Amino acid sequence: MTSAHVAKPASADWWRGAVIYQIYPRSFADSNGDGVGDLPGITARLDHVASLGADAIWISPFFKSPMADFGYDVSDYRDVDPLFGTLADFDALLARAHSLGVRIIIDQVLSHTSDQHAWFKESRSSRDNPRADWYVWADPLPDGGPPSNWLSVFGGSAWQWDSRRRQYYLHSFLTSQPDLNFHNPAVQEALLGEVRFWCERGVDGFRFDACNHQFHDRALRNNPAASFDEQQEVSTVRVDNPYAMQVHLYDKTQPENLVFLQRLRKLLDEFGAASVGEVGDEHPLPIMAEYTERGQRLHMAYSFALLTPSVSAQHIRTQSEGLERELAKTGGWGCWALSNHDANRVASRWAPGNQPDLRLTRTLQALLLTLRGSVSFYQGEELGLPEADIPFEALQDPYGKTFWPEFKGRDGCRTPMPWQKDAPNAGFSTGASTWLPIGQGHAERAVDVQAADPDSALAHARAVLAWRRSDERLRTGAITFHDAPEPVLLFERRLASGESLVLAYNLGAEPVDLALPATLGPIKALSGTPLAPAALDSLSRTWKLPAFGAAIAVG
Template identity: 65%
Template sequence: MRSPLRPKVLDAWWRGAVIYQVYPRSFADSNGDGVGDLPGITARLEHIAALGCDAVWISPFFRSPMRDFGYDIADYRDVDPLFGTLADFDALVERAHALGLKVLIDQVLSHTSDLHPWFVESRASRDNAKADWYVWADPKPDGSPPNNWLAMFGGGAWQWESRRRQYFFHGFLASQPDLNFHHPEVQAAVLDVVRFWCERGVDGFRFDACNNFFHDAALADNPVSTTQQRARTSTVRRDNPFHLQWHVNDKSRPENLAFLERLRGVLDEYGVASIGEIGDEDAPPLMADYTAAGRRLHMAYSFQLLQGDGSAARIREEVELLERELARTGGWGCWALSNHDVTRVATRWAPGGAVDDGFSRLLLTLLCCLRGSVCLYQGEELGLPEVEVPFERLQDPYGIAFWPEFPGRDGCRTPMPWVADAVQCGFTAVEPWLPLAGSHAERAVDRQEADPRSTLRHVRRLLAWRRDEPRLRVDDIRFHEAPEGVLLFERGPLPRDPLQPAPGSLVLMFNLGGDRVLVPRPALLRAATPFPDAPVPPAGTADDDPDAWVLAPHSAAVAQLPA
């Protein structure tokens, strides 16, 4: 544990950091119940440190009925017995710090479980001490809900409570009622939760759904989303009616900004970092506002590469859009290609629908060359593909509700394969909570450790390069025109004038297509020469065109401008 402190200059370790996300249920099982736990994570922290990561982000492990697998919290200040104890958490933090890893934990502040004591008291009557801690509303004269708001997991966002004869608002499951952040006592209570974990020595927080803290106090209807808006900005599947509304009244309210400044004040007391999950139909402007330099959150977690196609044109569009917005406020982004809520990128963007380990390595290289911090999801360093979980084994309430059009999130949450030939690949000695896949056993950690050409060994080389290369960790990014399917950009201290060269910048190129490509050298990059000190080949010159680089299918190359 630590005492509060007010450093004049906070350690900016998070800026350009590589953060490894652990989904506790599926990382490592220490007690043989088929579910991962905190001691299991502690025992495997050396794997994360050996990758070259700067920090570990642990998804929720708090007391919970697990209807949404920990994102429905019944006690913010205790560990669920399924995962261990507070002493186990303290031991995890101590071991992580000994290995040079920072520890970030998920905080789900926008809503609680309906079993949380706050909600149990709130729903008991309309005049108790916590009666207004949640979002309650009377029915319309015809008995229907107070407005048209929809829940992310399907259906309306209002649930009738007979004890109060009112509806309560839930942005996700009906068992996840939303807190009323318009109430000062609610704000004070959640800030005290943050202080509790700061006192236990955490180095940062990932704030779940942090643009969902406030709602429109007048409970105005959400407007209908136009077809054009949906096509460009929707963050949910087309088979989910949630995307038919423009969510301007149930979340992403301007009141969020003042609260984030209060939250930042608490974080600065302890010198800890923060990353915000900001899911919205038009996220980049919010991400910039939520990370305004020195005032609110430290980093914004981007959804933009967790959805949509993986074309070079779209990736460039999303990166440039976010960079323009962040430049407006001095904010900072964090990129990811996979997490516990989306299909693994090895499958989602597989060329021609066929999972290819070489292509997975290419995508990981691209991710680590973008400007911003990086989140790696457990198993991504192994190139794990999505698992097809049969309906009878599904656990995810989202997937069960939308089956068969959407099989849910279980396919990206299956256990880590540690030892290919061990029982359950070394994750557990019994039947795990979700099934392992044969394709994962082939990519187990022990097999990749022994193969110098494996994805695991590539990621280690990649992160070592990034760690020692400030041009990749913190410097600017500038894209150049390139043939279809190719990304061509610079990293380094770039001049404000886009027509001026950037001496000493790295020149990175990625051929995401399946054909050999000649990449003409833009005038600003004519002087670039091979750069050998990277885990990808130096850029080669085409024999038939000295003013062009040649890229093999699904390959990357790097060059450097003279200083």
């Protein structure tokens, strides 16, 4: 039964500066003991999310799927996979979240489907059926080879031979994830209908997966080779993947997508639903700005710019300033993430020797929540969970299986959420086993342990989230960076009225005496926030930052 639709004002901008807590449903909470998380499990743990103070939840795909890519291969957009529950379970989750003041964003995968989707089964059956042109089909070259040199993100050719039609079909990801043909108006109409279904059910917004993969070059022109320097710059995939050896001019990010996004935005505005797009590209910042042009396309977008294997203060500054320059042209809005279901957890990834340090974990929480833009906060990030090491025999991720052992895949960031230290499976499941093992040391970082510790990562995350919610400077204020030596990041968040905060982050393992630059006016220590005011020598204008420390002042 569809939830009653309640119209929401199209101008509502709750999403601007919002904190969106990402839930990977397989790994959040298991309600029935089968070892896999599900929708009732999420509902049972919503109090935790509400206690954090997140504005919304983004739930990764829970739709019907053969699970070749764990839900990102959809076989029915309008039904819940039995692994996760039922539509009634989703409605109950939505109602409970709304009663707690938390909005629900669902993950929509529009660029491709599963090869088990009814649309693809019909499309591949012949060259003249009603859906024959719903996917990207092409004849082989005279020598039998694929029609272009396009590559899959998961390795190898992006073209798969199909003996039924005696043609190749395009798959930007797994061979079981055929790309839809967005040049066909009927495909666009069908997909807008799938989005409308969930709008009418009452969701508050959508995260659109791989949203710049939705069109391809009609002429199927070959991508040019990337230079060595360009290959080193790629942050969307590993450089040991041949995908990084091309400049992806023709297989994604096509101009026709802008028109489709305008149609999509018109539908979303009808229901007051928000949107965030995932932009995977070698140079994502201009695309993010173009895709979020004020009132025209998506509400916000994020990239993999801060999901890099290592970090420097200069890299963060370059990415933030670059995005701000691009957004100034379009009035668009960005969204930042330090972790998600596709990247090693930041508590390990950016730590020296990949060994988590609670001081750095707390500083990175604060950094993410004080940058300008909205925030995607991945489950377990509030606990400072480290990356888990998954042995090959327990590996589930097809990406990791392909590139093992140089790249172990994404399972290490997808392990079950630890809720109770001394409970079976850390409170995630009552089952005999779980789909992925509990991460090493995760039970000791369980929610119940950290909830009782005022100095824990969880306590700090709650404090910073509450501070962000209460301070408009952090939600929507402008950002200005000031010169500081590595590994220090120094910036201001300022409202048009002139009220400003000055924030300094030491990303290094040694204390730093920071000489304040002339570009930064007088400052004074600010107490009563989760960040230490830090010692300030007013005569020498030197700010003493502890190792892996953060400090705050007012300008």
